[in-house]
Amino acid sequence: MIYAYIENSNGKYKKSAFEAVSYAKTLADNLNDSVTALTFNSEENSEVLYKYGASQVVNVKNEALKTFNPKTYASVIEQIADGTLFVFSHSGESLSIAPYLAKAKNAAYITNVIAVPESVSPFRAKRNSFSGKAIALVETSMPNLLITIAQGAVGIKENPVQGSEENPVVTVAEDPHYKVESVEKSSEKLNLKEAELVVSGGRGMKSPENWGILEDLAETLGAATACSKPVADSGWRPHAEHVGQTGKSIAPKLYIAIGISGAIQHLAGVNGSKTMVVINNDPEAPFFKSADYGVVADLFEAVPKLTEKLRDFKG
Ligand SMILES: Cc1cc2nc3c(=O)[nH]c(=O)nc-3n(C[C@H](O)[C@H](O)[C@H](O)COP(=O)(O)OP(=O)(O)OC[C@H]3O[C@@H](n4cnc5c(N)ncnc54)[C@H](O)[C@@H]3O)c2cc1C
Numbered sequence: 132m133i134y135a136y137i138e139n140s141n142g143k144y145k146k147s148a149f150e151a152v153s154y155a156k157t158l159a160d161n162l163n164d165s166v167t168a169l170t171f172n173s174e175e176n177s178e179v180l181y182k183y184g185a186s187q188v189v190n191v192k193n194e195a196l197k198t199f200n201p202k203t204y205a206s207v208i209e210q211i212a213d214g215t216l217f218v219f220s221h222s223g224e225s226l227s228i229a230p231y232l233a234k235a236k237n238a239a240y241i242t243n244v245i246a247v248p249e250s251v252s253p254f255r256a257k258r259n260s261f262s263g264k265a266i267a268l269v270e271t272s273m274p275n276l277l278i279t280i281a282q283g284a285v286g287i288k289e290n291p292v293q294g295s296e297e298n299p300v301v302t303v304a305e306d307p308h309y310k311v312e313s314v315e316k317s318s319e320k321l322n323l324k325e326a327e328l329v330v331s332g333g334r335g336m337k338s339p340e341n342w343g344i345l346e347d348l349a350e351t352l353g354a355a356t357a358c359s360k361p362v363a364d365s366g367w368r369p370h371a372e373h374v375g376q377t378g379k380s381i382a383p384k385l386y387i388a389i390g391i392s393g394a395i396q397h398l399a400g401v402n403g404s405k406t407m408v409v410i411n412n413d414p415e416a417p418f419f420k421s422a423d424y425g426v427v428a429d430l431f432e433a434v435p436k437l438t439e440k441l442r443d444f445k446g
Contacts, residue, residue, distance in 0.1 A: 132214035133159045135168050135185065138224050142174030146287070146325045147220035149183050153288040154247070154280050155218040156184025161251040162216075165292075169212060171196045171204065181294030183287065188296045195303040198311050199224070205231030207301050221279040221380070222324070229277050238275035245284040254278075262376055262399030282324070283382025283403050323372065326355035329383045331374065331401075333359040335390020335411065335430055339367035344431070345389060348438045351445070357381070357401075359391050375400035390430050393418025410434065 135155035137148040148170075155166040168177075168185035177188035189211060196207065205228050208217075217232065219225035221243050233240040241258060245266065248256040253272040259281055260267045323329065330349040336342065349356045356372055363373035374381055376396040382403030389410045391397060398421055401407070409422040412429050419425045426433055 132212075133162070133164050133166050133216045133218070134208075134212045134214045135166055135218045136208070136220070136225060136228070137168045137170035137173070137180065137188075138220055138222065139170055139173045139175070140322070142172060144170075144173065144175050144179065145220075145222075147222055147282050148180075149287040150280060150282070150285055151218045151220050152180055152183040152185050153290065154244075154285050155216075156288070156290050157247050158216060158218070158251055159184070161248075164216075167212070167214070169208060171207075177294060177296040182289055182291050184290035184292055186292045186294050188294060190296055190298055191301055192298050193301060193303055200306055200309050200311075201227035202231055202309065203303060203306055204228045205235065207303060208232055209235045210301055211299050215275045217277045219277065219279045221281045223379075225279055229279060233277045236275045236277070238277045239271040239273035240277050241269055241271065242279045243281050244278050245281045247285060259284075262395060263402045264395070281382070281403060282380065283405075321353075321355035323355045323357055323374075323379055324381060326381070327384045328352050328354035328387075329357050329374075329381060329385070329404075330354045330387045330389065331357035331359070331372075331391060332362060332368070332389050333391030333397075334361050335392075336362070336367070337390075341431070342368070344434045344438070348387070348434055348441070351438050351441045352385075354385075354387070355383075359394075359397055388418055388422075389434060391418060392416050393421060410437075 133155045135151040138145045159166045165186045166184050167187040168180045169189045171191050173190045180188050219229045243259040244256050246257045255270040257266050332345045357374045358368040358372045362368050363370045376399040380400045384405045386401050386404035387408045406423045408424045409418045410426045410430050410433050414427045
């Protein structure tokens, strides 16, 4: 049995969940096995997971699991999942659950996988390493295996199967060492992790008052907004927008970087983007080396002009 862990946000499946199911289905087809999608307190119809190849959906409905605790989640998965192969997303949530489960299952743990496996048994696949600067080909012959798959790297593939849903009753042990004191909801209009278009600003924006031009561009495109770490650290933008090695890792179709130098720690979170456009007035800015399109210009002139042109185009 191959398990795909399905993340949901307020009961709605995240895009990365469909990638996890699609990937698990590829493994299942190779091993003549089937996929069980495992989720907590989902409010969505399981049909959508059958469409990507899950023939069983285990949706654990339990009040105690409405507060996220990685250790508790891992112990519940351990209780109900008797499989040997587990597919997770390479996201903050999954990356905090998976190591507990890997330990409990005495499993090999391969993170940040970026391609379908070259071999399923033994499992051999490519993974991102050194913040996306290198690709490693890794192999394991351990019988139990957990993998996390990089967002946007392997894609979503429809593979409809007949499915059924189960809602098992589980025991949720209290964790005296873990307490959520408060929850701060992100103010972002569009979910940055899921957005297909992202407009991002760095220190070159000079001050938070200047963000209006970036927001105008984002609104015209229907894009989410992001920022570099120093921008969030200075309180110019909320931390929920911080992308990079220590922030969110995103893989939109289009990433527009405005006044961002392109430090390796920033690129680590955005280099999965399909197309990168960089606007910077320094032709030597390192970001230009990674960009698909570069505009050497003063952002305060270029960005409003770009927005105007896009509005004309849309009109
Ligand atoms: C352990 C560690 C983890 C880190 N994690 C992250 C992370 O997750 N995310 C992250 O972003 N950073 C991270 N950093 C910081 C990173 O190294 C850089 O310092 C940071 O990304 C720089 O942010 P910036 O590009 O906004 O600012 P700067 O490096 O100051 O770049 C500003 C850019 O704006 C351009 N500019 C200035 N004025 C204009 C103008 N008028 N028009 C056009 N362009 C202009 C400049 O040419 C420059 O290239 C981390 C660092 C460390 C050590």
